[in-house]
Amino acid sequence: MDWNHYRFLSLWVLPAPVPTVYEALERIEDYPRWWPQVREVTRLGDTAGLIRIRSLLPYDLTSTMRERRRDPDAGVLEVALSGDIDGWARWTVTPHASGSLARYEQEVDVRKPLLRRLAVPGRAFFRANHTLMMRAGRRGLAHRLNAV
Template sequence: MDWTRYRFLSQWALPAPTAAVYDALERVEDYPRWWRQVREVNRVDDTTGVIRVRSLLPYDLTFTVHAVRRDPVDGVLEIRMSGDIEGWARWTVTAGGTGTLARYEQVVDVRKPLLRRFAVPGCPLFRANHRLMMRAGRRGLAALLQAV
């Protein structure tokens, strides 16, 4: 087992129209306004940016993202990441009940030396840290969408 490889899946049920959810998720530069763990987003060009995140544990992750797919018809946003983490992430936004279901999938390899060093004992903490970050993101996005 590779202790520095992570697969994550989160599903957010949101009480908003699918197009509004997709539009909010597509505007990555606005994430710090509603997702407090996304500390900084610096756009490099139309398809590339640098993101810094920090959740409960005392470490930042900084990585470059490059848009791979933007498909509002199918509700898919996909990126490739490199830096402290390398891999990919994908949002898939679909109608769900009276609102929208936003499905987040991520597969990454940790490259940050400190996190690699503590990969085995830290794995449960790193996973819990990610869950907390995703829970806060869902709450933040739900609040943003209700305010609109």
């Protein structure tokens, strides 16, 4: 087992139609306005950006995101990640009840040296940290969508 390799899946039920949710997720520069753990996003042209995140544990992760797929008709946004974490992340937004379901998938390898050294004893904490971050993101986006 590679202790520095992670796969994540989060499902967000949201109170807005697919196009509205997709548009909100597409605007990465707005993430810090509704997602507390996304501390900073800097656009690097039309198809890339630098993101800095920090959740409950006292470390920042910084990665460059490069667009791999943007398909509004299919509700898919996918990026390649490089930096403190390398891999990919994908949003897929589909209709659900009276709103939408945003499916977040991520597969990454941790590259940040400190986190690599703490891979075995810290793995459960890192996974819990990610869960808390995703929970806060869902709440923040749901609140933002309700306010619009």
